[in-house]
Amino acid sequence: MPSSISISSSTFVLLFFSFSLVSILPPLILSASVVEDLNNLHPPSDFNSTINNNCLNNPSLRYCNSSSPLDLIEIFKSTIVASHLCNESRNPNCVETFPKIDLHSRPKIAPLYLSFTFFWKYCPLTILSINLSNNSIKGGFPSDVLQCSQIQALDLSHNDLSGDVPIQGFSPLTNLTLLNLSYNHFSESRISDSQFFKRFNSSSFLRSGLVPDHQGFTIKVVVFLFGFPMFVILMVGCLGWMCIRRPDFLPAVLRGGKHKFTPAMLEAATGGFSRNNLVGKSEGVDIYRGSVRDSSQVRIEIYRDEISGEGRRRFAEECKVLVQLCHKNIVQVVGWCDNRRLRAIVTEWTEGENVEIWVARSAPPWKQRLKILMGVLEAMRYLQEQWPQVGYDLRTCSILLSKNRQPLISRFRIGDQISNTRKIYKFGTLVLEMVTNKRPREEFERGEAEFIEWIRMHHPGKVHKVIDERMKKTGNTVDQATQGIGIGLMCADLSRGWHPSFDLIYRMMCKLSDSCQVPASPDHKRSHGDRGEGHRRNQSR
Structure with missing residues (x-):
């Protein structure tokens, strides 16, 4: 490297970059990274004299007019x-000219060169165009670039610049004819009041955020004027559809009644009334298992018969009563559907079997059968005292058993x-069915009437012929x-104008239940055995 620089060389550098050293820096500067060169290269020994000579030849150079010491x-x-920047900007001959800084779509290096504040402080006079667009540059306006006051074009568009634009900082840029600050996020400024802008x-x-976007504002107005009413209509339509078809999708405060079900809700709960979910079928009633929106399992009884509008109204009124029933021996009624084409009652799902299957399958002892009858009677007393208008079905096939063997009345009239x-x-008929394990409607030609006559014919002398033969017949x-058969026959006797009250039946059943808890004495067994032997002797005669 030469130890000094000639006046002619300095004049050449003035045309290019206004710095004398550009023409004498080694080739390493053009190939190594700018950061490495800044760290590794140092001014030559005659750098000071070169700078002084440059200022003597061209006092307009920026570093020559600095108020502070060089x-x-x-x-x-x-x-x-x-x-480096001259080459990055693809200038054709960086030894002779440096007309533009072009870092368009160079997001990896543009912020780096913006950070070199000393470069912008001594910005070369030959630069006429600066393009830093489409680089996603964040932060405030890069005011350092305005120190290149001789530029004719400045493009900072398509970035993420924000904050205020330094309006006064643009005043020295008297040659600026092309400016692009579009697609940024500046704070709105009164640039329209500035003569420069x-x-x-x-x-x-x-x-850019600097001026109101009239086109965008117009679009927003149009969207609002047409879109908002459409949105309101759509929302009202959706809410109307949900209120009518699927109120379970609505917030609890908008549902109106949490117990009211629609045909669409029941259809969704049963998988479209799938045969796989059909668990029971009888005259006029289909029973489905379903799952409602809160994932709870329910039992859905669908009534296929058609009724009048007045009948539907009464049905709904009675269902409003059913959802209020609360007793350990009554299935909890979840809700109902009183649609014109479908009526249904929705109750909680019980995994246990019904009493009819339980008695037929497991042949329970008398003590367990009596416990079931007492649970049913407790529920009947509750209904009689608080909801006498509610009817119910007491057939063994309609009384369910919970997991802890509690009877549950599940069908309501x-x-x-x-x-x-x-x-x-x-x-009374239920008591007789529990003792005998008979199905009156299936096993007797004239149904319950013949069933009751058959039992009365054997009671009390031949009662062992009607008692479930699988039940252990201890004395x-x-x-x-x-005694249970006697109570059942008394309740089922319709030939008299008189019938026992609920209280009387309850007292009799409680007495029978209490006696079941006391084991029989040996004398009682012996006397019963003697009586049985006497019966056999009489029969043999």
Whole structure:
């Protein structure tokens, strides 16, 4: 490297970069990274005299007009950055000219060169165009670039710049004819009041945040005027559809009644009334297992018969009563559906079997059968005292068993007011079915009437012929079963105008239940055995 530089060489450098060292830096500057060169290269020994000679020849150079003492290290580092930046900007001959800084779509290096404040402080006079667009540059306006006051074009569009634009900082840029600050996020400024910015049209500030976006505003107004009413109509339509078809999708405060089900809700709960979910079927009633939106399992009884509008109204009123029933021996009613084409009652799902299957399958002892009857009677008393208008079905096939063997009345006679006499009659029939393990409607030609006559014919002398043969017939058991049959026959006797009250039946059943808890004495067994032997002797005669 030469130890000094000639006046002619200095004049040449003035045309290029206004720095003398650019023409004498080694080739390493053009190939190594700018950061490496800034760290590794140092000014030559005659750098000071070269700078002084340059200022004598061209006093307009930026470092020559600095009010502070010359910082030779900064000026030298500027020459290094300039060499790299000239090549990065694809200038054709960086030894002779440096007309533009073009870092368009160079997001990896643009922020780096913006950080070299010393370069912008001594910005080469030959640079006429700066393009830093489409680099996603964040932060405030890069005010350092405005130190290149001789530029004619500045493009900072398509970045993420924000904050205020330094309006006064643009005043020295008297040669600026092309400006593009579009697609940024600046704070709105009164640039329209500045004489400087009046030379540029609105295309310089599209969606920059500096001026109101009239086109965008118009679009928003149009969208609002047409879109908002459509949105309201759509929302009202959706809410209307949900209110009518799927109120379970609505928030709890908008549902109106949490117990009301629609056909669409029941269809969704049962998988489209799938045969796989059909668990029972009888005259006029289909029973499905379903799952509602809160994932709870339910039992859905669908009534296929058609009723009048007045009948539907009564049905709904009675269902409003059913959802209020609360007793350990009554299935919890979840809700109902009173649609014109579908009526249904929805209750909680019980995994256990019904009493009919339980008795037929497991042949339970008399004590367990009596416990079931007492649970049913407890539920009947509750209904009689608090909800006498509610009817129910007491057949063994409609009484369910919970996991802990509690009986649950599950079928209610909606719209069919059953008299107390009829309720007591049905309980008597239930007692007789539990003792005998018979199905009156299936095993007797004339149904319940013939079934009751058959039992009355054998009671009390031949009662062992009607008691479930699988039940252990100890002396005490036969005695209590005989008493149970007597209560059942008394309840099922419709030939008289008189019928026992609920209280009387309850007292009799409680007494029978209490006696079941006391084991029979040996004398009682012996006397019962003697009596049985006497019966056999009489029969043999």
